[in-house]
Amino acid sequence: MSNDVMRSGSCLCGGVQFRVAGEPLRVGLCHCKDCRKTSGSAYQAFAIWPREAFECEGITSTYGGRSFCPTCGSRLPSVREDEAEVMIGSLDVVPTEGLEPSYELWIGRREQWLHPLPEARQFEHDRTVAESAADDGEPEAGREPYRKSA
Numbered sequence: 001m002s003n004d005v006m007r008s009g010s011c012l013c014g015g016v017q018f019r020v021a022g023e024p025l026r027v028g029l030c031h032c033k034d035c036r037k038t039s040g041s042a043y044q045a046f047a048i049w050p051r052e053a054f055e056c057e058g059i060t061s062t063y064g065g066r067s068f069c070p071t072c073g074s075r076l077p078s079v080r081e082d083e084a085e086v087m088i089g090s091l092d093v094v095p096t097e098g099l100e101p102s103y104e105l106w107i108g109r110r111e112q113w114l115h116p117l118p119e120a121r122q123f124e125h126d127r128t129v130a131e132s133a134a135d136d137g138e139p140e141a142g143r144e145p146y147r148k149s150a
């Protein structure tokens, strides 16, 4: 992967540093309850890389599959068996390049003053296998495990 573009990220205090190699599998926005609560913001913007493209140094804590820095509380990438979900706001170079969301989740919870991204697919809830089949042809394991909300 030496020719791949590398992106670095970190928490606010710098205790945790991570890197992702190459382009993400997909980029999205989520307005679900869990994303709102854990970020404290109105929605979360994230990009998902294959697990093997991700490396991290530092001590992290995890709650409900979502990781954060135990010192400063910053959200950090959620690492699953096959994928790593990176909050776009934790990346070091701003504004990011080439990380435009192609879908939005839980749009019923979107703030009234936000508008749908014109190019982004809109999902009422989580992205499902059937709904995402036409998306990009990537093999899909199923619902995204950390996008559950009511």
Ligand SMILES: [Zn+2]
Pocket: 011, 012, 013, 014, 015, 016, 069, 070, 071, 072, 073, 074
């Ligand atoms: Zn920190």
Ligand SMILES: [Zn+2]
Pocket: 030, 031, 032, 033, 034, 035, 036, 044, 105, 146, 147, 148
């Ligand atoms: Zn969410």
